[in-house]
Amino acid sequence: MFAPADPPRFGQFDGKPLIEALPEVLASDGYWSVAAATALTLVARGRIVPGVTAAGHDTWRVGPLDHADELHLRQLAAHDDYDRLRAFLDAVADTLPRTGTGPFAGTEACDVSALKAWADEQITISLRIETTDDLRFRGIVQVRAVTDPYPRDVRGSGRELDAIRAISRVDWPPLQRLLDSAELADGEVSELLATDIEVHWPRELTTGLSAKAVIGEPSGTFQASDLLAFDWRLALGGQELTQAEMDLVAEASRPVVKLRDQWVLVDPALKKKARQKLKPLTAAQAVTAALTGVAIIDGERAEVAPHGLTAAITTVPEFPQPAALQARLRDYQLHGLRWLAHMTSLGLGACLADDMGLGKTITLIALHLHRADPRPTLVVCPASLLGNWEREIRRFAPGTPVTRYHGPQRTLPSDGVVLTTYGTMRLDAEALRGHDWGMVVADEAQHVKNPHSGTAKALRSIPSGARVALSGTPVENSLSELWAVLDWTTPGLLGTHRAFRTRWPEPDDTLAKVVRPFLLRRRKTDPGVAPELPAKTETDRYVSLSVEQAALYEALTREILDQIAHSDGIARRGLVLKLLTGLKQICNHPSHYLGHDTLQGTSGKLDLLDELLDTIVAEDGSALIFTQYVGMARLLERHIEQPTRFLHGGTPVPQREQMVDDFQNGRAPVFLLSLKAAGTGLNLTRADHVIHFDRWWNPAVEDQATDRAYRIGQTRPVQVHKLVTEGTVEERIAALLQSKRDLADAVLHGGEAAFTELTDAELAELVQLRSAQ
Template sequence: MSLSLIPVLTPHGALRLEAREDEAPLDDAIAARLAAYFSRGDGHGLLHLGLAEAGADLPPGLAFWRGFAMRFVRLLCLSLEAASEPPSAGVLSELVDAAPPMAGGEYLTAHILVAAWGRMAEALRLELAESRNSLRDFMAGADRRWRLVGRVHLNLAENRRDPDFPFAFMATYAASLGEQGGLRHAPLAQALRDHADDKRKLLELLEPVSHAAERLDWLKEIVDAGEIFHPLRWTPKDAMRFLESVETMEASGLIVRMPASWRMNRPSRPEVEATIGSNEPSRVGVEQMLDFDMRVTLDGEPLTQEEIESLLESTAGLALLRGKWVEIDRERLKATLERFEAVERLADKEGLNFAQAMRLVAGADIGAKAAPADAKWGHIDAGPWLAETLRACRDPQAAGEADLGAALKADLRPYQKAGVQWLALLTRLELGACLADDMGLGKTIQLLALLLTAKSRAPEGGASLLVAPASLLANWASEAERFAPSLRVVVCHPAFMAGAELKAVTPDSFSAADLVVTSYATLLRLSAFAETRWRFVVLDEAQAIKNPNAKQTRAVKSLRGQARIALTGTPIENNLRDLWSIFDFINPGLLGTSKAFADFVKRLAAAEPPSYAPLKRLAAPYILRRLKTDKSVIADLPDKTEVPAFCALSKKQAALYEVAVDELEQRLKQADDDIARRGLVLAMLMRLKQICNHPSQWLSDGAYEPAQSGKFARLAEIAETVASRQEKLLVFTQFKEIIAPLERLLASVFGRSGLVLHGDTPVAKRKDLVKKFQEDETIPFFVLSLKAGGSGLTLTAASHVAHFDRWWNPSVENQATDRAFRIGQKRNVLVHKFVCRGTIEERIDQLIESKRQLAQDVLGGGQEIDLAGMNDRDLMALVRLDLDAAMKEA
């Protein structure tokens, strides 16, 4: 695998280049130029990307930014003032929709493009001043083609008084500004007289004409004959030839002007139009059949069969119909008609199911038997019922109210209510859904609310199945008990169910449940899951099925349910293979087969210009993604969200833990006095903490293999999600010796180094570390000792805080969390509190979080739990290992 430069859009809207592994590396010369351009800042990089890289072979992400930059440069060809204003909001919105998948693509908005436009303008101002050249010479220095633009105008006009030659052609040039500020046009012949004394100026003026004539035979003929300097009478065939050459002429620097009656500089064009889904189908689901209706129109008015046939007989490319000139490419029109008629025959014979209809409406012809291939001559629209359904799917606020009653023991935020409404709508339609909200926005509670809604609507609807990583099963059980206690939840997993009971599970075992929770690995072992017809099949951390050939992916996709739901906080729009696999689960067939989808994506990338809008239109109704950086969401967020990060123990950790507990029990019996006993307890508790972190921390062997620690594995999972969002992470630990291993682990996940701070860090250096973390977007994480970094620092660049080992003092932990959650923080802060299940860590966490009155009874000074003061029986109950809960992950 080779390295290539790819554009990365940061959460703050800056564009930078990163070296990544890629199957299609950039040409070395291009890569070197781009690196040099962007080293001065993204404004300079974009400016030169548009000025100097026209025609270069670039990957989709860079090609998109080049196209954006070239819009700026084209306006520069007119004047500096023309380029000072960014494109309209509509144009910017279209650019966002057409953008290809790219790192940070979820942050791309019209506002980001406006800001980038402004940085290009500022870069141009600086570089013009440095070069001391005119704008024209500056642009020519980057690419000579830019100085060809904007002088000569080629004009086509209607001449209704001459039926044999109904068009007229004239070449003019913009001689000067008129009194009213408009351009004063003169016949090109006038230029010969105006510049008789300035041959250089004349040659410069005529160079675009010469450049275009080299590529257009018809233009070369009239230039060589000197007819370019005179008005010409043209036939419709001549005019059509001119119309087909517009792109070449404009690329050469000529300005093309069409008849004033032609909208958007083009004659009217007949279109084949069709609507799908005008009426509500008799049933719901991906296989529901929709109606199809087609017609041929001109400017919105239907054409008669005789008019259609007359257009198809035209050979000139332009035909006069209903008193107006009509552009006609009979081969393309005929092919489009045939494709639409094939769809119509398919609809009449077999019917069009929802998946086929969605592909046609989106213009995404993924493996379709007959789909329109030329959007210039035909389009398919959603009919009233389908349009309203899609509107509700795309806008959760329009999805209708979801009735939760008093069953949910929580108050949903507005965006969460909208999410439940959206899920309820899609599941009622028996369509799959992907809830891809950012980490910390409450996907769990939205899913629980949906289950309560479904139960209230149809109490006998059966159980739903939720498949999640083993490390998250305890979270789901805990959250369901807390927020939806009326749901009957069964956790099918060795950590929650005896082995014999688990082996005896059959479909009848789920009859009394509302929700069955299991892990991906357990799913492979029990046939009862595949034999059951579920209400909903839900995947948590759905990126687990991104490999379509994996056993667990195949097992998941074999599950039967009324509707399927995928939950993921990891962006899927940046990797199209992951997108296909998840959609193949939630809505099988919508994106076609894997091969058909891959071919479709290749066609999108090869289009001129490349546009991924059809794919986005097709997928958008079934993906709901809200970001913490979205102001419409963050206004409704709590300031801080704390979630437990439950971890299992490795076999080595469990063995060391049990030895330590046994040793504690024996030595407690031998303790002579209270001081010795307290010292023994505190030392042993510290040992248990170290074992829970990593065996190497207690053994001091320096190995620190990530696979030997459940906490290391869980931290890597969280860091992967944070890295995919280009966000920042703070990790607090009370142990200096584990800081370096944590830094190595995180560096391997993020792909770059972070920062560390502990008691030995010089005080003078700490300010520099904080400044670097706050200001440098390339620094992804900061590992700090709780004592050295737990107070006095402002680290609001981070929106994630991980307490790797617990201080067991809420005030100390909160003080550390407040390094990120403080004045200046503009995003929701998500706090991950690491807890090893089945150990003293879980019991202390329960003591703090769930039994606050009991906690108050044992709280010592400063709110620290006084474990050393407990009696032997209570202490041993607290520290003893629950082996099943601690170790079994699969």
């Protein structure tokens, strides 16, 4: 016979410790043998949970049990006593896992009374509701331990004290009273429906009443200028209520109402929704709600019923390319044209975010021809792209008037395509606002990623029937930049910036559902996209610091880290940026950091560059060299022996075009470019080598620079060389770049943590000089 103990593992069977008696029990015939086998099976299935005994000892118990387990135990206990059977099972469960030392592992009794509060939290309270003949309510408090298969009525369960402790953790005062008196007033039932307490309602009451927000139908074909109705609609078991039934719910004086020959529980929140009138939605708000199936109403997320808007936006009609286009669009370009035409025909904007070189320019030229709007199209782009846009339009749409609105004596025409720069647009915003535009296109739209900049504000102030953003990197660093681009193309789609950040602090499926119809992104590596594009290979080339570089690096690190340790706020952030900039300059060359006019001495990067250029030019190749520092580029221009062209932010447009022509026609095999000035818009397909002399903090910008050579029209494989100094901050940042590049690939992910916000210890870890591995 089994004699229980505290803790359970100290129990005895026929006067022997359980651990010694268990083999004999299993070998015997009869009730206790089956009980022991059952215990072993439960333990083997992992059906054991830790707990604290009444005396405060550590213990393991069997549980949680499912319905089949409980049925088996009840049938087995019919031959003895259920409580004694559970005590035996718990004793076996408390004995077998103990193979070590200490609480829950050793066999000795351990005092874990400090865990009693945690153990109490494993006890949950629920209510079983009964109704009288006149539909009055009675509530019976139930208690359930983690080891129980189902709740038990508190009365007679032996767990009254557990229940009282559990009730003290629940913020609903009537629970305490219900231990003695079961009657519930209607008001208490309404309160109960608004709590998180688990309630078991009687079968004669239906709890299937639900609510969804419903978007009204547009008066005709959907347009962005529409204002759509928005209302709550209640449903019972998935079937919508009639307006008369909605009125019954709204006017109900009790927490139950009879609908369709059944009594239905009415949550106070649902009753409020039956009465509530919602404000109409703008078209952009309706689109967001329809695409996500969710709306924010009074600060809370609400389910939105499916609406035809989703199909209206995502179903793109087919049509042939414009007859006036003097080129044959590839399949993916034709799809892009159809998508842009569909979105702009609805009065909605769009962002075409294809990889650089996939033909965004020709797609927009085709869109202008297809729309056949008598009003002109305004294209805003960086100065370096004006010539390319003009040449492409004259080539592919020779009958289309094209005007450069740039430089002195500029005038605005009344038709065709007007090209201007972001700088000119900002200066002439008033004149551009007063013109009637059929479409406004923002090329390299990352120029307006800061919505508070003068450039972005000027662009937003220009009215138009359609807005299209073009960018190879619509999300360079953060979701806020995605918001800035799409809020220009389709104002209100993502709400205000504050509302956007509140609703989507991190990307989720609902954000993807909103963005996907408005953002089209194809990659060069996508199957069937630009198959003639040659392969691109990228190689990180690690070099060592010279003795002079290492000495400068360590000296600067010690000096600035010491200053950082004694500063804070803006001053500290400035010192961090000063340190990072200085270290990168030292990694490039000592003369870069020291401000020399010419290169004096050498560096690992310079030695490797000389070797690469000698080999490349000897093989009749061409190279692009990118650096983010104009000062370093000037030093390299004076050093490189091969014919070289140097393009930077201050290079006039005519001179830029001549430089491109010199490189493309082989008159200069080396093209030196400052990263930010030349990272966008140039077509340099003669290059079969790209050298990143230093690494940019932003991989999206770096990828754009590489794409100057790696684009349609390239006939040779492109080799990308990324120069990295071993053991320095550059090596650590090289590892960070890959994680940040994953953001741009996913389109909708958060940016990297600002280096200026690193702790002193984290910063030291990032910048300290290490031995090359």
